[in-house]
Every structure is written in C-alpha cells, then in structure tokens.
Amino acid sequence: MFVKTREENEYKMTTEELEGSITEHTRALIINSPSNPTGSAYTGDELREIAAVVRKHPSIFIISDDIYEKIIYDGLPFATIAAVDERLKDQTLLVNGVSKSYSMTGWRIGYVAGPEAVISAVTKIQSQNTSNPTSISQKAALAALTGNHEPTERMVREFQNRRDYIVKALNEIPGIKCLKPQGSFYVFPNVSAIYGKSFEGRRIDNSASLTAYLLDVAEIAVVPGIEFGSDDNIRLSYATSMENIQKGIVRMKKALDSLQP
Ligand SMILES: Cc1ncc(COP(=O)(O)O)c(C=O)c1O
16 A cells, blocks of 8 residues: 655655554555655655654565665765664665666666565566576676766766756746655656646546646656556656756646636
C-alpha cells in the first residue's frame, strides 16, 4: 500500500502516517529519497524518527531506493536510513545504480547491499530471470563510481538551475502550485485548481485528462499524478535542456490559457 503523504508536509510521511499504515501483513517499507515523483528528500533527523518506528517491528525490511543520492540541492546532505541508525543495517536493503548519478540509464547497472542471506537469494533469482550485466557495463560502472565526480557535480548544478527555473515558471501559471523539491529531477505540481475547465467541449477533470490534453494540444508529455496515488498532481521531468523546458512552459501556458471556466 501507499502511505498517503500530504502537500503541507512536502509529501514526506510523518511517523504517525507510517505507524498507521503498518499491519500484521507488512513485509517491507520502501523509502525513495530523493523521490520520484515529488523530488522531496528526507533529512537525517526525519529518517531517525522513521527508524525509531521501524525498530519496533523487527520483521519488517526496509528497501531504501537511493538512486537519486547524488541529485540533491542547496547543499542538503544526503541521508539514508541504515547510516542514520546503524541498528537497522540487518533489516535494510540498499538499492542504487548508475542510471541517475552518472547519467548511464542505458548501461543497465544497479546494485543492492544487504544481509547476506537476502543477497544470496536475490542473486539466485536475478541470474535465472535476467541473466547478468555485460562485463563492458560493469567496467563502465566501476569507472563511474571510482572516477572523478566533477562531471556529476556539474550536472547537479545544472539540474538545480533548471529546478529553480521550472518551479518559478510553473508557479506563475494561474491554477498551478508547485513546491520546490530538494532533489531528483522531477516537479510534482498541484494542478487541481484547473479541474472543471474546458476547451471546445473537452473537459479537464482529473490528472489523466489534463495529461492527455497537454499531449494533444501542447505536445508536452507529463505523467498523471494518479499513477503515483495523487490525482491532484502531474509529474514533469526536467532532465532535458533548459531550451526545451522554456519551450514546454510557453506551450503549457498557452494551452492552459485556452481553457474556459
Ligand atoms: C525511484 C527509482 N528507482 C530506480 C530507478 C532506476 O531505474 P534503472 O536502474 O532501471 O534505470 C528509477 C529510474 O527512473 C527511479 O525513478
């Protein structure tokens, strides 16, 4: 199940929300910080509070998806739960990869760290299901992880500029409210104030109809928030050039301006 998070908490779950979601059937808690789709990132202190809840449930695993570890802004230090509370190490599976930090999506290299028994089972299943990554990809990932990180730092600075631009530009469009995310390369604006409006008989009343409208009329591809559990939002990626982002914003504004109450 999804833990329903709230905009006023920057879409980060509170300990009460987490506690209220754990049942006897809960096997694992997936944490993804910085997050896809909201861009929110937990601080070390926030994770420490979450850790205290999970420690009361020793049979629950934590799957910590740290894929956006390096894509974090404004000097916020990256925090991950098993480092914040080492007592959770035996309960935690840390998932990461080179797709985001080194822009190596196509190389298909990910990795998991965790208790030996689980990793041994993961290895067995993976080698039967998907075979193994090529030695070429493995060497490339090794070079990325052990090499100079300046290119990643440069990329993150550029992402931060794009985030600053897209958040400001979206908030200037009537009906859109966009929080400023701390990481990843997505924004998850609340667009619910647009619902109920129409264009030539075409009524926008949820995130799917808004997404279809933006695709048809503005030729912009966004993802409906309902896919992530929130119909009030859409997800936009800014992993594209500043020029494309600016063009997209102009088209989006024009398409939304055409909507009638
Ligand atoms: C939350 C999350 N985890 C992991 C991944 C990495 O996927 P892959 O390693 O298959 O490229 C992504 C990529 O979109 C993601 O958003």
